[in-house]
Amino acid sequence: MQFDTPVLLYGAGREALSTRAFLKARQPNLKVFVTVDSGTADIPETEQIDAAELPAAIKAHRFGLIVKSPGVSRYKPVFDLARDAGIAVTSNLNLWGAAYRHNRTVIAITGTKGKSTTATLVHLMVTRSGIDAGLAGNVGLAPLEIADKHPVIIFELSSYQTADMNFLPDLAALTNLYAEHVDWHGSVDRYYADKLNLIDRDGVFAVALGQAARGNALVAKAVRDHRRLLPDLAPETSALIEKAVAHSRLRGAHNLDNALLAAQITLGIGGTLDGIIQGIAAFRPLPHRLEEHLFGGMTVVNDSISTTPEATKAALAAYPGRRIALVAGGYERQQDYTELSELLAQRGVTTLVTLPVTGDRLARATAMVAPDIVVHKAPHLEAAIALLADLQARFDTIILSPGAPSYNQFKNFEERGTRFVALCRKHFAPDA
Template structure:
């Protein structure tokens, strides 16, 4: 692979850094530009182009390729300008496909929720079975960082990455499918289409579906031929997996579903049942996904990764039997909280603290559906934690499971989760 013209990196995060390192190793003298919509373009040995200057730079053909970071929507007008100018747009993932795909087994896992846990479990199950496997994508390392180091590569892919994925996997999986990321994709229908592009393609590669994906008509249509679906687990395999999950750190029915799906995938890739069981035992909860702490006799559950109502329901279901305080609300993505509000009482929620901006809708719906739940609307996370401390006798556990992204108040869900635990320790500890 050789680049005949300069390259533009659109975005300056982890993937862009690994793309720059890849280009440097391949062609040390290659000219590389970088554009960011916000923040600083802190990529070594690049020349910055301001977003306002980008259309003219494209039309004057200052570079011959754009490598887009996942967080940059492929539906931005500037990419129409690039298409009209004959400048292709690619990604870190697709560059990996061109450079390293040949001769490797690729397992690609996506879905609205559960994909990180499932991909991590598949990687553990394969590794514990003695298979040379690596983990990349949104967990593990960026695709180009993993390069050609492993015979099997497990990719955890967001809809941003599946939307224009150019190569075929050997095994693909969809955990579930709910509305999400409307701001990036432009519509819910486009989000579904971009997510399902992972499997809705020519090619006979097998497909595995999570429990919540199996009854979804859109997923069924994307599968095309149901003979592509991986076989179900045998009763013996299911029993072994269920027993292993029971003694593991995987909490909640949704994580049992993730483990079963991961086992299906791993078996298809050559894993042994004993390796699968050991992989489940080795699983450590991923940061900000039902991450549990305790301060002052109260349990605090950091589920900041939760950006949909469905994820919030799964988090609450994992703590049945507890009296719960839920902190929810965040960045607007047209989430529907109607059903969630009717389920809160059944999950044991006694106290609900709603944050801007989507929390306003959840507060209104909950007051109508469950008047006995105490509902607060607070301006920020610190105010939420202070009001909960004043009512700490009303619950056993506090769950931050916002059901919305963090961008209106935090840089990302990691920053939100870290702030939650710091406040819990400072106020309750």
């Protein structure tokens, strides 16, 4: 693969760094530019072009290819300008496909929720089956970082990545499909189409569906030919997996579904039942995904990755019999909290503390349908945890499962989750 003209990196995160290293290794003298929407770009051996100057740079053909980072929406008008000028727009993932796809088995896993856990489980199960496999995408390495290190590559992919993925996997998996990331995609319908682009395409590849995806009419249409679907697990196999999950660190019915899907994928590429059971036993919860702590006798659950009401429902269902204080709310993406508010009381929530902006709607809906739940609005996370410290006789478990993104108050969900744990440690185990 050769590049005849300079390249522009749009975005300056992990993928952009790995793209720069890839280009440097291929063509050390290649001119590389970088653009970010805010701040400065710390990418070695690049020249920065301000976002406001991009239209002029495109018109002048200062570069012949744009490599877009996942967090940059492909629907930005500037990319239409580039395509109209004959400048291609691609991604780290698609560069990997062009350079390394040949002679590799590719498993691509996506879904609104559960894709990281499922991909991690598949990697554990496959490697413990004796298969040399690597994990990349949103977990593990960036695609170009993993390069050609393994004959089997497991990609965990966001809708940002599936939207313009231009090569076929050998096996595509979808955990579930709910409305999410509407700001990036521009509409719910476009989000669904971009997510389903992983399976809604011509070509020969297998498809595996999570339990929540199987009854979805949009998913069924995207599968096209149902002969693509992997065979269901045998009842005795499912029973063994359920038993293994019950003795593992996988909490909740949704994680049992993730394990069953991962097992189906693993068997589909030649893994073993022993490898599956060993992989389940080896699983450790990913950071900010039902991450448990015990502070002064109080169970604290960091589920900051929860950015949809469906994810919050799953988090609450994972703690039956508990008296729960729920901290929820965040960035506005027009989430519908009606069904969640109706479930809170039956899921053991005694206390609800909401955060701006979406928390206001959840607070109002909960007050209407569940008057026994104590509801408070807090201006920020610090105030929320301080308030809970004065109410702790009402609950034995605190769960941060916002059901919304973090961008209005935090850089990302990781920062939000880390701050939550630190605040809970301060208020509930000050001497720890």
